Amino acid sequence: MALRSRNWFGRKGKDGFIYRAWMKNQGIPDFEFDGKPIIGICNTWSELTPCNAHFRQLAESVKRGILEAGGFPVEFPVMSLGETLMKPTAMLYRNLASMDVEESIRANPIDGVVLLCGCDKTTPSLVMGACSVDIPTIVVSGGPMLTGKYKGKSIGTSDVWRFHDDVREGKLDESELRNIEASMCRSNGTCAVMGTASSMACMVEALGLSLPENAAIPAADSRRKVLAQLSGNRIVEMVREDVRLSDILTPKAFENAITVNAAIGGSTNFVIHLLAIAGRIGVSLDLEDFNRISANVPLIVNLQPSGKYFMEDLFYAGGLPAVLKELQNYLHVDCITVNGKTIGENFEGAENNDKDVIAEVINPFNNSTGLAILTGNLCENGAVIKPSAASDHLMKHKGKAVVFENIEDFKARIDSDELEVDEDSVLVLKNVGPKGYPGMPEVGNMGIPKKLLKQGVKDMVRISDGRMSGTAFGTVVLHVSPEAAVGGNFSVIQNGDVIILDIPNRSLTVDLSDEELNERKRKKEAQPLVADRGYVSLYVNNVQQAHLGADMDFLVGKSGDEVPRDSH
Secondary structure (H helix, E strand, O other), X not given: OXXXXXXXXXXXXXXXXXXXXXXXXXXXXXXXXXXXXXXXXXXXXXXXXXXXXXXXXXXXXXXXXXXXXXXXXXXXXOOOOOOOOOOOOHHHHHHHHHHHHHHHHHHOOOOEEEEEEOOOOHHHHHHHHHHHHOOOEEEEEOOEOOOEEEOOEEEOOOHHHHHHHHHHHOOOOHHHHHHHHHHHOOOOOEOOOOOHHHHHXXXXXXXXXXXXXXXXXXXOOHHHHHHHHHHHHHHHHHHHHOOOHHHHOOHHHHHHHHHHHHHHOOOOHHHHHHHHHHHHHOOOOOHHHHHHHHOOOOEOEOEOOOOOEOHHHHHHHOHXXXXXXXXXXXXXXXXXOOOOOEHHHHHOOOOOOXXXXXXXXXXXXXXXXXXXXXXXXXXXXXXXEOHHHOXXXXXXXXXXEEEEOOHHHHHHHOOOOOOOOOOOOEEEEOOOOOOOOOOOOEOOOOOOOHHHHOOOOOOOEEEEOOEOOOOOOOOEEEOOOOOHHHOOHHHHOOOOOEEEEEOOOOEEEEOOOHHHHHHHHHHOOOOOOOOOOOHHHHHHHHEOOHHHOOOEHHHOOOOOOOOOOOOO
8 A cells, every 4th residue: 555654755856855854863764764654653641641651661662563563663742631630620621632633643744653542531532633534543551550559458549539528527637648649559550440541441442443451451560561562563564454443433333332331330431532532533423322222231340430349350350351252242243453353353262260350241240231321301412320330229319409500619518517408409510511611520429518428428419511530439410411501401400499310211300391491591691601712712612512522513523634735
């Protein structure tokens, strides 16, 4: 096949001279430009993204693999999204990072690309950007950190929410919390539980975008570097075979990913990211597809926050290939993957080494599925919940709303003894959606009011137009669409309104007539959106609602890899 990079390095005259000469100032000999596949290594390494801080070493392993296979590696940086440090939320910048990735790939002499991603938003942003260009692509995830250990107990990010409540109740002091900090994050890598980062790693493996076992190998395990080197080998072959993202990301591949996410108890953030990826590659996908596909899929992976164990345990139990083998009757096993084999061929030799970690389909760990989409007059375009992380006694619930108009209102009143709330109340948090915050932060798992914590209440129904961390748990309804900031029914919910949650019937309603809701909306004054200069203004004015993936409206669809004009 004709290499894309030849449009740069294969040129004669002035343009070819310039393209080659300035690359040669790095000590590159002439033969490296003579028809070798040029492979980009898209690196989200950053010391401000601790989950990805080991990616320099991982990139070296990828380079070895590329060189072995006869390609030439070129590493380039893109915006790195650190979930734990970025304000107001890394999600605000997912679409910006995807634009960085898309334009960096398209504008440069790259024939294929290896995406190095780990922390939550780095995976969807890199995949979204690459989809818009659609050249041969393979994903290498950074891997989960080792399981935390404190006083003989295994701990992970899901415990952060429990520790926080213990501090609020006075059961835990700040000095001990500091000791726990040092014990929890004890190696490179992403969260040790089935949070968003690991859910994204499972997503790309289920989609067929990575080599088998990519999802679960710990960051600190030498086999992570081996996989990176093998991925470098394979991307060169993919270029020669002209295997592109659009060849792999078929509708059936997306259905496989939805099935797997339900079975592993994956993050609710999976929904918003997969929708955005589908929009970029041109696959039709909507919220109802998630319900249709997830409904009868059993939860078979026993990991926090829905279960007991950690990503390290999942790897020892057989990793995602063992999960896929258990799910084979639910999957499209003929879907092609980046290694040229079908997903069925890839898991054929997998073994389940621990049925307490990976349960059998006929005897699932939890009969509640890992994902459900709710509809009703409280969420005209849908909402998301993780039944596997919810409380059984709240699966069907009716309660009066306790409304917080924004995050500042919530923080000011949630621990007040004067807050009129009881364990049957439904906490409602508005204006934390894509436009309203802006950026749709992970604040949906609102803390239980302190006065109820003291009474032993550990869970309540909570509803917001925001998101929550994939590490979080509870009976939490998220991604309400339309969000409050754009004036849907959710925007006019008031204290005392009766809300009915019916997870088995996938319903979320408020006991108000259409006439009452419309009259409230008619009287409601429009709230000005937070639209500062620059990117935030661009985001607020163009971001889509959660049920569409919260991508920018002008980024949906792909533009391809062609760049017809030269720069000289």
